Amino acid sequence: MARPRSSTADQAILAATRAALVEVGWSGLTMGEVARRAGVAKTTLYRRWTSKSELVVDAVAVIFDQLALPDRGSLADDIQEVVASFAALLEQPETQTSLMAVVSEATRDERLRERIREALVERQKRLVVAGRARAQERGELPVDQDPDTARRHADLIFDVIAGAVVHRSLVSAGPVDEEWRTAFTTLLLRGLEELSGSGKPGPDEGAEQEG
Amino acid sequence: MARPRSSTADQAILAATRAALVEVGWSGLTMGEVARRAGVAKTTLYRRWTSKSELVVDAVAVIFDQLALPDRGSLADDIQEVVASFAALLEQPETQTSLMAVVSEATRDERLRERIREALVERQKRLVVAGRARAQERGELPVDQDPDTARRHADLIFDVIAGAVVHRSLVSAGPVDEEWRTAFTTLLLRGLEELSGSGKPGPDEGAEQEG
Amino acid sequence: MARPRSSTADQAILAATRAALVEVGWSGLTMGEVARRAGVAKTTLYRRWTSKSELVVDAVAVIFDQLALPDRGSLADDIQEVVASFAALLEQPETQTSLMAVVSEATRDERLRERIREALVERQKRLVVAGRARAQERGELPVDQDPDTARRHADLIFDVIAGAVVHRSLVSAGPVDEEWRTAFTTLLLRGLEELSGSGKPGPDEGAEQEG
Amino acid sequence: MARPRSSTADQAILAATRAALVEVGWSGLTMGEVARRAGVAKTTLYRRWTSKSELVVDAVAVIFDQLALPDRGSLADDIQEVVASFAALLEQPETQTSLMAVVSEATRDERLRERIREALVERQKRLVVAGRARAQERGELPVDQDPDTARRHADLIFDVIAGAVVHRSLVSAGPVDEEWRTAFTTLLLRGLEELSGSGKPGPDEGAEQEG
DNA sequence: TGCTAACCGAGACGGTACGTCCCGTCTTGCG
DNA sequence: CGCAAGACGGGACGTACCGTCTCGGTTAGCA
Missing domain, CATH: 1.10.357.10 (Tetracycline Repressor, domain 2)
Incomplete structure (x- = not known):
């Protein structure tokens, strides 16, 4: 009925995660930074992955x-x-x-x-x-x-x-x-x-x- | 010439670290909590170990x-x-x-x-x-x-x-x-x-x- | 576009500052204590006033x-x-x-x-x-x-x-x-x-x- | 009976206080820094002035x-x-x-x-x-x-x-x-x-x- | 073709822990 | 036994992110 989730966002997020991992490593990786790089709101990110770990598993x-x-x-x-x-x-x-x-x-x-x-x-x-x-x-x-x-x-x-x-x-x-x-x-x-x-x-x- | 470091503190810190690890796990472990348990100031802790990781290596x-x-x-x-x-x-x-x-x-x-x-x-x-x-x-x-x-x-x-x-x-x-x-x-x-x-x-x- | 700053928080902070000043005086006044009294996070406080001094000027x-x-x-x-x-x-x-x-x-x-x-x-x-x-x-x-x-x-x-x-x-x-x-x-x-x-x-x- | 206090230290401390005041100002002035500049231990300093304020009054x-x-x-x-x-x-x-x-x-x-x-x-x-x-x-x-x-x-x-x-x-x-x-x-x-x-x-x- | 609900970005919010700075006190060993 | 050196317990700092919560603005799909 309502608007579906953007699949473009998903790709952008995973790509941003990999890019950020290369630059700052795991411990330097923050949800906020991934969101910023992906041009996405933190909310959007949390809607799909509940933690940094899950996000990184998928990205890796x-x-x-x-x-x-x-x-x-x-x-x-x-x-x-x-x-x-x-x-x-x-x-x-x-x-x-x-x-x-x-x-x-x-x-x-x-x-x-x-x-x-x-x-x-x-x-x-x-x-x-x-x-x-x-x-x-x-x-x-x-x-x-x-x-x-x-x-x-x-x-x-x-x-x-x-x-x-x-x-x-x-x-x-x-x-x-x-x-x-x-x-x-x-x-x-x-x-x-x-x-x-x-x-x-x-x-x-x-x-x-x-x- | 100055006051030497207290070896009592070292032991207390490592013991506190192990105890805290059992209770709260790695991610729940904070330098502040270890210091509190060991009855030691955070500064004393940082004087010996520069990070949680190094502390845990020694404790483990x-x-x-x-x-x-x-x-x-x-x-x-x-x-x-x-x-x-x-x-x-x-x-x-x-x-x-x-x-x-x-x-x-x-x-x-x-x-x-x-x-x-x-x-x-x-x-x-x-x-x-x-x-x-x-x-x-x-x-x-x-x-x-x-x-x-x-x-x-x-x-x-x-x-x-x-x-x-x-x-x-x-x-x-x-x-x-x-x-x-x-x-x-x-x-x-x-x-x-x-x-x-x-x-x-x-x-x-x-x-x-x-x- | 984003959420606007809460003016309730502003009032609470200034009131808390005045209250704390009466009780503990200038030198006893800490940003953390003001935040606690106002039921506000320290970050919220620092978002508006960059120092104790500026906060106190406004409160006074x-x-x-x-x-x-x-x-x-x-x-x-x-x-x-x-x-x-x-x-x-x-x-x-x-x-x-x-x-x-x-x-x-x-x-x-x-x-x-x-x-x-x-x-x-x-x-x-x-x-x-x-x-x-x-x-x-x-x-x-x-x-x-x-x-x-x-x-x-x-x-x-x-x-x-x-x-x-x-x-x-x-x-x-x-x-x-x-x-x-x-x-x-x-x-x-x-x-x-x-x-x-x-x-x-x-x-x-x-x-x-x-x- | 015991060794008397060094009056040289007093002069050095007041001079160090004035010098430090010029460079870092009141809020940047610390007892530790004054002691360091005067080539004196913090203990010696506290033996004579109980607070930064008293020290500065005399120095000023x-x-x-x-x-x-x-x-x-x-x-x-x-x-x-x-x-x-x-x-x-x-x-x-x-x-x-x-x-x-x-x-x-x-x-x-x-x-x-x-x-x-x-x-x-x-x-x-x-x-x-x-x-x-x-x-x-x-x-x-x-x-x-x-x-x-x-x-x-x-x-x-x-x-x-x-x-x-x-x-x-x-x-x-x-x-x-x-x-x-x-x-x-x-x-x-x-x-x-x-x-x-x-x-x-x-x-x-x-x-x-x-x- | 227009309504409307879910989606979106932005970013403020209450929090927690951080690592640092300085406090004032307390050893320790030299002179 | 006074002193310098500096380690100690402690408290506040200002920052970085956390995960949640408004905000308007923007779609998409049913009516």
Whole structure:
């Protein structure tokens, strides 16, 4: 009956949020400033997002959607690739701050936790699923017997990869360089085989493509 | 020549910070409230810590110092143990929020990053070092040839364990239960052997592997 | 276009200021306390008055507006009257302190000086103007020839009366009693005639003095 | 028995106070800053003066002691002279601010009021006494019959002169220029004659309205 | 095609916490 | 044992944002 909400405003707000994040970071980001940049009233902003955190989750989600998994020919190379591109994303200051800050807020806010799962975790888990499928096609990993186990393994692998990279770059504050990526991939690769192989031997040469 | 700083005040402030964190959480924590609880003037507080973040790093560090690594007889059990106790720490809401918030702030603050490395990362890395040494004594892992490589491996393992557990519980928001711990340990264990073995199969798996 | 400022708040703030002045005096007066009493946020207060001084000028101005000049039948009596009522105002401790403190601040603040001129000086000069007009009607003083000279004389008379009374009661700390008022009026009255008469002898002293 | 107080410190403190007053004014003046400039501990300062006000009264008193009354040959010229030199003093910003601020504080502090009377009022009243004496010698004013009346007249004159000049320059914020001084002197001179007109009835009794 | 309700921008509002400044007092160790 | 140095508990400052609440002015969709 009455006037509908302007969708132009939504886009302007998210764009303004990203722009402001780059310039002033999470803690310097204020609702008032986002509103000002978007040429929008604070009221309008609060009508759509109840907090800075929710706004930032939505604004940041699209950045992670840029991640892709080009086929590099082997599982090892695919892992190295995704680790490298994820680390590259985390080098952008606004991604770092936003991600951690939002996670921090979420520890006290179930609603926000849910939004993070939807907008970030589940969306990026696709990379793991794709990588595993590809490795299975190549015969590098055994084909899943049980879809439930498959999902649990994918979850674990996602947490190990994302967790290790984030911890390395943000907490330990060390570089995610060639050397680190190689060592990490080595560690992960054998672990993966073991996990998937359920007791089968896994010398990385020897019976390599033996299945 | 002048009056020295009161170490009583330091203790009172850190204790007050921990107490307040439990009650009101990170975002509810204010410098004024900490000062009030500690029976101290705000100025005294700012004379020692320039921000809420630095204060919380120091206050939280002692909580992590409680982590220990009792000898469970095998590397696998030791890993399971440390994962379980680390996860238990992360179940306390104030630990969760504080840790992530502080990491988030640190992305824009080198000084804070350094304090985190000193007070948290380097201090807890001792668990990995101890676990590896013990496994080497038991013959579960080959003895280090090169101290530098040893350190890099310890760093990697620390990031993988801490990162995976944190990501699992805080980002993916899944439980760190018996099942997850077992799967994670399996993954990690084989990866470790591979990493340490420099191509050689682990000593006690030798026969098994080669069949 | 936006919400207009609440005039209710203005009134509440000025009233709270006066009330607080009576209770705690100038130096005990804080912006925070005024805001609390007025049921108003500090920001609202600072939006209108940039300092305690400006606020107090406005709050005190209305007290001085109570001054009136009832017709006592002669210039001498009118002067005695205004001196007495002005001195009575200055006996109130909050008027004393506020007035002097504000003048003191104004010596370093042109903006405040202007506000004092507007809110106090110009407003109260009306008493002098009215008194002179009445005296001229009565024939006690010659009618002004030149409006500019008239204004300068009024200014001078105002400074002499206000200055002498303030100095007497606040600096010399002596009483502005009947005796002092009579002596002061005597002094002022003859001076006035001389000033206004532009060389003409005063009506009742002429022969006496020259003789 | 114990070590005596350093009198050097006293001089250094008063000098530092005057220097600081010139630079930062009354409101910018802090005990800590005075101590720092004087190379003295705050403790030492508080041992001698209990408040900023008392310190400033003592520091400012010596400035007023510079006032002198050279003989200009006539009462009118002497008055013009003292008004001019007093106004010149009041043009120095630190004198203005300090004087008014101290008077303001004094309205709530009898001890300070007494110190002002001693250090400023009584000391400068000498100018009036000297001027009257000189005028009486010249025959411009009748010789005093009663010392008590003489004192009261001197007090009144002092309040009128000091009050008018202070009010003119600090409250009305007008210039104490040649024109103003002349008008003021005219007013005062005739008033003085009338006031001194010994034994004669006051103008508002006796021959009040033409008689 | 005009009514009218929901939308919009602007920004004032009552609040909370901030980090700073200065207060006046209290150690501490040098001379 | 007086002093400088400066740490201490305390209180107010003026600012920055918060999230809510008027304000008029502006659409959009039903009548």
